[in-house]
Amino acid sequence: GAVVSQHPSRVICKSGTSVKIECRSLDFQATTMFWYRQFPKQSLMLMATSNEGSKATYEQGVEKDKFLINHASLTLSTLTVTSAHPEDSSFYICSAKLGQTHFSYEQYFGPGTRLTVT
């Protein structure tokens, strides 16, 4: 099956600092990756769609200058939370769609990164 990894799995940072989260597709090329955020007892909310080699598309209400997304290769997308604040504490999960060589609509999720801002 398709394997997606995330790093780090858990991070604690101080308010005002920046945190980078990596998302990698390990056994396939992902032209499109997605970033989600999940608060406790809530469902996943899509933050942005990341396409390799182009700018990310952000959902309404998500600040693109605060949540920087870079999709520099077919296997790596990064999310940087800049000037993090306690309200940014959440579970951040990426997903990847199989590339154009596969006729597939399925998304496979990484294990998630739990961010705590103190």
Place this chain on the structure above:
Amino acid sequence: QKEVEQNSGPLSVPEGAIASLNCTYSDRGSQSFFWYRQYSGKSPELIMFIYSNGDKEDGRFTAQLNKASQYVSLLIRDSQPSDSATYLCAVNRGFGNEKLTFGTGTRLTIIP
């Protein structure tokens, strides 16, 4: 009206019985339908996907889709305690527009 609606539960089912999870969606342009399982503190895991009306079976799982009624369901046969989790229904508009819209999930508990 929410785009994807699920009964939040909790749904309690005896071990060995059939668990039935339901989902309705509002966007008639939806083409692809997914069921994800999420254990507490973990990320979602793809269980089933279905694109065409009717039933699709995979092991103990059966997904059912009725586009006319905008309804998709997941049946879990011979329920096991390890099936206890939150089940998320998700839909998208198909190839070229793969943004997933999730329901809030149904919490399922299998009682030994």
